Amino acid sequence: MDMQKMFSLEGKTALVTGGAYGIGFAIAEALAGAGAKIAFNCRSQSNLDNALADYSAKGIDARGYIADVTSEEQVTELIGKIEADLGGVDILVNNAGIIKRIPMTEMSAEDFRQVVDIDLIGPFICAKAVIPGMLKKGHGKIINICSMMSELGRETVSAYAAAKGGLKMLTRNICSEYGEANIQCNGIGPGYIATPQTAPLRERQADGSRHPFDQFIVSKTPAGRWGDPEDLMGPAVFLASDASNFVNGHILYVDGGILAYIGKQP
Numbered sequence: 515m516d517m518q519k520m521f522s523l524e525g526k527t528a529l530v531t532g533g534a535y536g537i538g539f540a541i542a543e544a545l546a547g548a549g550a551k552i553a554f555n556c557r558s559q560s561n562l563d564n565a566l567a568d569y570s571a572k573g574i575d576a577r578g579y580i581a582d583v584t585s586e587e588q589v590t591e592l593i594g595k596i597e598a599d600l601g602g603v604d605i606l607v608n609n610a611g612i613i614k615r616i617p618m619t620e621m622s623a624e625d626f627r628q629v630v631d632i633d634l635i636g637p638f639i640c641a642k643a644v645i646p647g648m649l650k651k652g653h654g655k656i657i658n659i660c661s662m663m664s665e666l667g668r669e670t671v672s673a674y675a676a677a678k679g680g681l682k683m684l685t686r687n688i689c690s691e692y693g694e695a696n697i698q699c700n701g702i703g704p705g706y707i708a709t710p711q712t713a714p715l716r717e718r719q720a721d722g723s724r725h726p727f728d729q730f731i732v733s734k735t736p737a738g739r740w741g742d743p744e745d746l747m748g749p750a751v752f753l754a755s756d757a758s759n760f761v762n763g764h765i766l767y768v769d770g771g772i773l774a775y776i777g778k779q780p
């Protein structure tokens with residue numbers, strides 16, 4: 515068995531939504547390192563321009579596109595451009611996402627809808643757009659970026675937890691509906707990762723002490739630290755490669771052990 519070939523992405527094209535920075539950028543870098551051609555999208559031209567420079571600095575010839583994952587029209591156009599530029603999507607990483615931290619009774623239905631729109635309906639729209647091409651190719655990999663909140667709740671993140679819980683079940687349903695066509699749809703459930711999205715939870719206090727939530731997460735994580743985007747690189751290559759062809763509908767938690775641990779005694 516050629517193990518290098520099993521984990522190789524040579525000849526494959528990957529679309530990483532929201533791949534301008536953070537977790538998406540790290541996953542795209544990993545897939546490029548395994549041989550994939552990289553496409554990414556985001557909404558902001560400045561984020562796209564900065565990302566292209568960052569990819570180039572790492573020797574990655576990524577293609578960047580402006581597209582909002584909540585717009586079926588923009589996503590259809592995005593997939594058409596990638597087919598013309600790079601020959602169609604073999605690997606889709608549904609990474610684009612937002613969070614709003616608002617106590618539920620203070621959250622507007624509009625705020626709730628916006629989070630679900632981006633974090634759940636966006637992945638549906640993107641998966642629906644790439645599956646026809648995968649059916650023609652006879653193979654496909656879809657990786658949905660879930661969360662601890664696909665399993666757990668906490669104060670102020672009701673919309674996010676509802677969306678990420680739904681994304682876990684969308685993952686299982688895509689598996690159920692298209693597994694027979696050699697399309698594997700799995701999730702990655704990152705723990706608490708140091709990115710712009712979690713920066714507010716790690717800000718130093720006025721007295722220079724660590725944020726209480728920062729200390730809480732470290733005490734809840736057996737690894738005793740926040741994750742880095744780089745911690746997700748290996749799991750992403752595994753789920754994007756032939757090494758995971760019999761893995762389907764699975765959420766791979768990359769959380770330093772949080773979900774296994776009751777937490778350190780105070």
Ligand code: NAP
Nearest residue numbers: 532536537556557558561582583610611704706707709711
């Ligand atoms: P981030 O730093 O906030 O990056 C989010 C990315 O998504 C940005 O590139 C953003 O670019 C893009 N984006 C947002 N809305 C979009 C839309 N409607 N259409 C297209 N692109 C959009 O987030 P992150 O921490 O890297 O997280 C990435 C994913 O991992 C998210 O799904 C998040 O829920 C999930 N996650 C994060 C953690 C963590 O601890 N950080 C843990 C578990 C799961 P533009 O604003 O320019 O569009």
Ligand code: GCO
Nearest residue numbers: 613661662663704705706712
């Ligand atoms: C929060 C955090 C988390 C992380 C991640 C954990 O406010 O609790 O932002 O939601 O982003 O989803 O897996």
